[in-house]
Amino acid sequence: METKPLSAMPKLKTNLDTDFLKLIAILSMVIDHVGTAFFPEYPAFRWAGRLAFPIFAYCLTVGLLYTRDIRKYLLRLGAFALISQPFYIFAFHPWDWQAEWMNMNIFFTLLVSLLALWGVHTRRWWLFLALFLLASFVNFDYSANGIVLMLIFYLCRNRPVLGAAVYVLFWLPALWGGQMEDPLSVKIAGHAINWTIFAVLSAFPIFLPTHTGIKVPKWFFYAFYPAHLAAIGLARVILNV
Known part of the structure; x- marks a missing residue:
């Protein structure tokens, strides 16, 4: 059975203001990485960083539905x-x-997740299953969660209320998944909440449409990632931290 070309896919009813979303994700990511490298004793930096990955995953889902050439998209992400x-x-393990x-x-996680989602769209179920297992057992950030998140965004692309509900439910186990000895967990009245719960906050920018009109060259987002990592690594070497 033939599949529709990506350009013929139904458009999303969620937030299409993706350049604005990417800027939010970049800010969240930078706060997270600065905290990881320089202020590990302050968990708030890491909490703020939980918004980044779901937003990036959502933006790639939008990209999958709107791109004219998925192969070039995947090759660019892989490169x-x-x-x-x-x-x-260099940034996180310089010594x-x-x-x-x-x-x-994180680019590897996003690449594998996007390729798995493409497998779903083209009904290459073996590809989806193989990549899901790969992400589950190889040392990727977020394990297979990236694939699951993209699948939620993809399947609920025209049902934002349902998508938001499923997205929140996906993260709810974090309320019972914390450990008191984990310095990143949130401690409330003797109960530990897993710090990934803060990813729930990404539901607001993802599922509530905005219209900022912000446009950023696409290469900026690709180049910013290695550039900011290089800056963090260089600062760590200079400061010997």
């Missing part, structure tokens, strides 16, 4: 995943990079 990897190691080089940067 920047490879380019960014040494900068990622023990030999042991940490297989810790994959």
Whole structure:
């Protein structure tokens, strides 16, 4: 059975103001990375960073539905995943990079998730299953959660209320998943909440349409990721932290 070309897919009823969303995600990511590198004792930096990944995953889902050439889209994402990897190691593991080089940067997670979603769209179920298993067992950030999130955004693309509800439900187990000994968990009245619960806040910019009119060159978002990692790594080396 033939599948529709991506350009013929129904358009989304969620937020299409993706350049604005990407700027929110970048700000969240930078706060997270600065906290990881320089202020690990302050969990609020990491909490603020939980907004970034779901927004990036959503924007890639939009990209899948609107792109005219999914292969070029995937190749571009893969190229920047490879380019960014040494900068990622430099930023977060500058002193023990030999042991940490297989810790994959977020571009790899997004690439695998997008390719798996493309498998769903084209009914290549074997591809979806293979990549889901790969993301589950290889050392990717967020494991297979990226695939699940993109699947939620994809399947609920024309039902924003349902999408928001499913998205919130996806993160609700975090309310019972915290550990008191985890410095990043939220402690309330002797109960620990897993810090990933803050990702719920991404539902607002994702499912509530905005119309800022902000336009940013697409290459800025790709280039910013390795550039900010290089800056963090250089600062850590200079400051010896």
